[in-house]
Amino acid sequence: MTTAPFAAYAPHTTPGIAAATTDLTKVYGSGDTRVVALDGVSTSFREGEFTAIMGPSGCGKSTLMHCAAGLDSPTSGTVRIGTTDLGTLDDRRLTRLRRDRIGFVFQAFNLVPTLTALENITLPLSIAGRRPDPQWLDRVVAMAGLSQRLDHRPAQLSGGQQQRVAVARALASQPAIVFGDEPTGNLDSRAGAEILGFLRDSVRELGRTVVMVTHDPVAAGYADRVLFLSDGRLVDEMSHPTADRVLDVMKAFDSRARTS
Ligand SMILES: Nc1ncnc2c1ncn2[C@@H]1O[C@H](COP(=O)(O)OP(=O)(O)OP(=O)(O)O)[C@@H](O)[C@H]1O
Numbered sequence: 001m002t003t004a005p006f007a008a009y010a011p012h013t014t015p016g017i018a019a020a021t022t023d024l025t026k027v028y029g030s031g032d033t034r035v036v037a038l039d040g041v042s043t044s045f046r047e048g049e050f051t052a053i054m055g056p057s058g059c060g061k062s063t064l065m066h067c068a069a070g071l072d073s074p075t076s077g078t079v080r081i082g083t084t085d086l087g088t089l090d091d092r093r094l095t096r097l098r099r100d101r102i103g104f105v106f107q108a109f110n111l112v113p114t115l116t117a118l119e120n121i122t123l124p125l126s127i128a129g130r131r132p133d134p135q136w137l138d139r140v141v142a143m144a145g146l147s148q149r150l151d152h153r154p155a156q157l158s159g160g161q162q163q164r165v166a167v168a169r170a171l172a173s174q175p176a177i178v179f180g181d182e183p184t185g186n187l188d189s190r191a192g193a194e195i196l197g198f199l200r201d202s203v204r205e206l207g208r209t210v211v212m213v214t215h216d217p218v219a220a221g222y223a224d225r226v227l228f229l230s231d232g233r234l235v236d237e238m239s240h241p242t243a244d245r246v247l248d249v250m251k252a253f254d255s256r257a258r259t260s
Helices: 061-068 091-101 116-126 134-143 161-169 189-204 245-257
Strands: 017-028 034-047 052-053 076-081 103-105 177-181 210-213 225-230 234-237
Touching: 017 061, 034 061, 034 177, 034 234, 052 061, 052 189, 052 245, 061 177, 061 210, 061 234, 091 103, 103 161, 116 134, 134 161, 134 189, 134 234, 161 177, 161 189, 189 210, 225 245, 234 245
Parallel strands: 052 210, 052 225, 103 177, 177 210
Antiparallel strands: 017 034, 017 076, 225 234
């Protein structure tokens, strides 16, 4: 395991890179309450790749995801989505970029209860005044296994089905990258496996790029690559992960935390 600050891939505007961070630092508070949540994180997310971000509680996973997705602004460093440096955008253009090029899936499904599944899936496009591409939408809905549920409202769907609606909603605009923050955190293992399979298929079959924060080594085992954060720094990376290998790295974090 590497212990020095870890730079996974060259963080430049290389073709084939969906998003990249360079020397990303995020500091919350000041004085006695100062917390360095991210401490110089440089990494990139290749197009058509599924990346999981893992690490002990409080290591900065959500902060990294929120900064990379333009939901939070870094203290210093840069974030690029494709070739666009988010630091150069005013609020209006940043909002538009998030709407048009980024999909989000959170632990809470965040569906509108009065809308049907189909209306929820197409809501961001409707708000943007865009019409969904019918062929794309059909593929996403079929992949989500929701073809027979499109007229149902969220209360008529299981938790797993609701999260599948949320993933379909994230994919509906054909985003350059989808960010997930613990997308299986509210689901039992079977429903979670369906969501993870759906995210993986969206990468393999639809060519999307997915970045997911998770605590769960089984979830990370669905990814192509796992980045490990510790104390706001990237400390390791694993390609072609398995749940067992991820668990071994997480146990090493735990034992270091106990002995330090
Ligand atoms: N708004 C905030 N104000 C102050 N400190 C914050 C804020 N958000 C996060 N932090 C701190 O920054 C550090 C990183 O938090 P973050 O939520 O990114 O970690 P995490 O790895 O996602 O944690 P968890 O796995 O527990 O969700 C933590 O020490 C946290 O307490």
